[in-house]
Amino acid sequence: MSKYSKIYFIGIGGIGMSAIARYYKFKGYGVAGYDLTPSELTHSLEKEGIDVHYTDDIDYIPKDVASTLVVYTPAIPHDLKELVYVQEQGYTLIKRSRILGEITKGQACLAVAGTHGKTTTSTLIAHILTESGKGCSAFLGGISKNYGTNLLISHTPTVVAEADEYDRSFLALHPSIAVITAMDADHLDIYGTLEEYRKAFKAFAAQVSGTVVAKQGLDITPADTKAKILRYSYADPASDFYARNPRPDRSGCFEYDLVHPDGVLAGIRVGTPGWVNAENSVAAAAVCLLHGVPPLKIKEAIGTFSGVRRRLDVQLNTPSLSYIDDYAHHPQELSSAISSIRNIFPKRKLTAIFQPHLYTRTRDFAAEFAAALSAVDKLILVDIYPAREEPIPGVTSEIIFDRVTAPEKILLKKEDLMDYLKNEPLDALATLGAGNIDQFIGPITELLKDRLK
Numbered sequence: 001m002s003k004y005s006k007i008y009f010i011g012i013g014g015i016g017m018s019a020i021a022r023y024y025k026f027k028g029y030g031v032a033g034y035d036l037t038p039s040e041l042t043h044s045l046e047k048e049g050i051d052v053h054y055t056d057d058i059d060y061i062p063k064d065v066a067s068t069l070v071v072y073t074p075a076i077p078h079d080l081k082e083l084v085y086v087q088e089q090g091y092t093l094i095k096r097s098r099i100l101g102e103i104t105k106g107q108a109c110l111a112v113a114g115t116h117g118k119t120t121t122s123t124l125i126a127h128i129l130t131e132s133g134k135g136c137s138a139f140l141g142g143i144s145k146n147y148g149t150n151l152l153i154s155h156t157p158t159v160v161a162e163a164d165e166y167d168r169s170f171l172a173l174h175p176s177i178a179v180i181t182a183m184d185a186d187h188l189d190i191y192g193t194l195e196e197y198r199k200a201f202k203a204f205a206a207q208v209s210g211t212v213v214a215k216q217g218l219d220i221t222p223a224d225t226k227a228k229i230l231r232y233s234y235a236d237p238a239s240d241f242y243a244r245n246p247r248p249d250r251s252g253c254f255e256y257d258l259v260h261p262d263g264v265l266a267g268i269r270v271g272t273p274g275w276v277n278a279e280n281s282v283a284a285a286a287v288c289l290l291h292g293v294p295p296l297k298i299k300e301a302i303g304t305f306s307g308v309r310r311r312l313d314v315q316l317n318t319p320s321l322s323y324i325d326d327y328a329h330h331p332q333e334l335s336s337a338i339s340s341i342r343n344i345f346p347k348r349k350l351t352a353i354f355q356p357h358l359y360t361r362t363r364d365f366a367a368e369f370a371a372a373l374s375a376v377d378k379l380i381l382v383d384i385y386p387a388r389e390e391p392i393p394g395v396t397s398e399i400i401f402d403r404v405t406a407p408e409k410i411l412l413k414k415e416d417l418m419d420y421l422k423n424e425p426l427d428a429l430a431t432l433g434a435g436n437i438d439q440f441i442g443p444i445t446e447l448l449k450d451r452l453k
Contacts, residue, residue, distance in 0.1 A: 004069040004092075006062045009033030010082055011073035012052055013042040016164065017096055019139045019151040020071065023103065025050055026153055034060065034082055058085040065091050071099050074167040075388040097164070100139060101172030104159045110136070110287055111173050113163035113204055114181025114215070116333040117280050120272075120311045121179055124284035126152055126160040127305050132288075132297035136160050142327070145306035145313075158291075166190065168200050176210040177290050179232075179283045183218055184332045189360040213241070213286045230261070232286050234279035241286040243268075246278055251317070252344030254278035258285055265295045272307035273314065274340030281305075310438060312340055315445045322348065322428045323448055325441050329357040329434035331368035338375050341430050348428035352376040353417065353440075355433035356384045356400060359392040363399075370403030376430075378408035382417060385435025418443055426451075 007024045011017050012033025018041050025031045025048060032051040035042055042052045053060050058081060062068045070086045070093045077083075086093055112122040119141040126138035127146055135156030141164070143150055152160075163170035163178065166187050183201050191197040198219065205212050205225040214220045216233035232241040235256075243256035244264070252273030258265040270281050281302050288298050307313065316323040322345050328337040334354070341350060354373060356362045362369070362384055373379050381401050401411050412420055417440060431437050431444065 004029070004067055006030040006032075006064070006068040008061055008068055008070050008086075009072070010070065010080070010086075011035060011076045011096075012045065012050075013037070013039050014073050014075065014096075015041065015141050015143075015150055016100075016139065016162070017071070017073055018042075018045055020096060020099060020103070021045060021050055022048065022149070022151045023137075023139070023153065030062070032060065032062070056081045058082055061086065065089055068092075069094070071096055074169075077388070095167075095169070095172075097167070097169030097172040100161060100169075101174070103139075104161060104173060104175075107137075107157040107159045108177075108291075109159050109161060109173055109175040110177050110291065111161045111163040111170070111175035111208075112179045112181065112283075112287075113165060113170050113201065114179065115165075115184040115186050116328075116330060116336065117181035117276070117283070118162045118164070119327075120277060120308050121181060121280045121283050122160055122162045123308050124281060124302070124305050125287050128284060128288045128293060128298055128301040129156075129158065129160065129291070130154075131301040131304065132293045134158070134288075134291070134293055140308075142308040142311060144308060146304070163204065165197070165200055165204075170204050171200070171207065173204075174207045174209065176208070177287050178204070178208045178212055178227075179287060180205065180212060180214045180218055180220060181280075181283065182215060182332065184330065185364075186330055186361070188364045189358075211290050213283060213290070215283075216242075230286065230290075232283050234275060234282065241282050241289075243278055243282055246275065248273075248275075248343060252340075258282065260286065260289055262289075265299055268299050269303045271303050271305040272312060273344045274312045274337075275343055276336045276340045277307070277312060312337065312344075314344075315441060316448050318452060321426060321448050321452060323430070323445060324428075325431045325438070327434050328432045329361070331365050331372045334369065334372035334432060335375070337430070337432060338372065341428070342375075345428040349377045350428045350430065351378040351380065351424070351426055352430045352432055353380040353382065353437070355382045355414070355435045355437040356397055357434040358387055359384060359389050359395045362397070363392060363395045366399045367403060369400045370405075373400070374405040376406050379404055379406045379410070380417070380420070381409065381411050382414045382437070385433065385437070387435065418447070421447060 013035030138152040138160040141162040
């Protein structure tokens with residue numbers, strides 16, 4: 001990297017890209033970039049002295065080709081003028097995943113892969129390492145509520161990385177320890193079939209040098225990797241790491257005794273609610289034990305973990321009115337989130353607002369989405385968030401809506417949501433989805449707080 005003095009990011013506002021941009025800004029490089037739309041993340045980057053613009057305009061690109069490295073996300077359209085320009089002009093151009101691979105070289109890489117649970121688990125690992133004094137740098141797929149950022153920097157040669165399977169990005173990493181949380185079908189626009197998708201996880205496992213900590217039941221075998229394979233689960237005694245006697249308190253946070261290969265760590269209390277977070281904490285504890293963190297330090301740090309924004313993120317919690325937000329955008333994630341929310345707010349009427357993410361994912365999993373969403377008492381379904389995709393004829397939120405069997409359901413345009421909620425009786429409310437549904441978190445929270453006055 002020494003030959004470059006400037007790094008230009010195409011798609012700088014993405015959660016993974018912004019962490020890398022922050023890292024290189026910290027390292028003293030000239031950092032700038034383009035993104036399609038302003039967001040809380042891009043505003044944060046601008047406050048940190050990074051130039052961000054929102055028009056596809058080649059004039060913003062540094063013209064000294066030899067000293068400028070261009071990093072791009074595969075979510076960017078191939079015909080974007082800036083992308084075409086840097087290709088034609090001979091800039092060195094690399095994908096986000098490859099630069100993360102470069103950063104982690106020569107360091108102990110602790111990576112978390114899987115269809116779901118990646119962000120919370122990797123953020124908790126980073127929190128344990130930081131709080132215990134072991135230290136790490138961390139590139140996270142969400143904003144840690146403990147630290148208010150998606151990037152941690154340390155002089156300790158340990159890097160915690162969220163290993164994203166989209167576009168096979170995680171194959172740029174060669175971890176010493178890796179978690180694999182799930183291999184449920186996703187990104188079929190890239191992989192085509194579930195078999196190809198799972199092959200990529202096996203290829204990732206093959207690149208792990210020390211230990212693979214795989215969720216109990218996943219098809220990762222000694223034929224796939226030379227690394228040691230250990231199993232974890234929420235509460236399956238057949239696993240190497242599991243929660244014994246998990247029990248929720250009144251706030252929905254779980255306490256349990258961690259059974260591990262060297263004994264039992266009793267009385268762990270998870271700082272964030274929901275059984276899903278208890279399961280994620282078992283995986284994080286497993287990695288940290290393997291990395292040599294003292295057990296009592298792990299126990300303390302799990303208790304002080306505040307979670308990740310948009311991951312079972314409690315916005316309001318009173319006996320008469322509660323609101324939780326979650327990034328769930330895959331059917332299995334929705335099922336886990338909804339059952340966790342039921343767990344946190346038992347015997348309450350649960351209303352869920354869901355925004356589907358991507359036309360291809362909606363098309364591929366419409367029946368599975370409907371089955372997961374049918375577990376709420378009332379569904380408010382809004383239009384699809386397209387992200388990087390063009391519309392697909394016949395693919396709308398209706399193909400999910402028509403199959404939902406929840407007791408109550410309504411289909412709404414996103415712009416009509418707040419007006420609808422003003423007159424809607426609510427008890428426990430959840431917003432779910434990976435698109436721009438998060439724009440409503442503040443207004444919804446204020447609306448509910450006004451009701452409590």
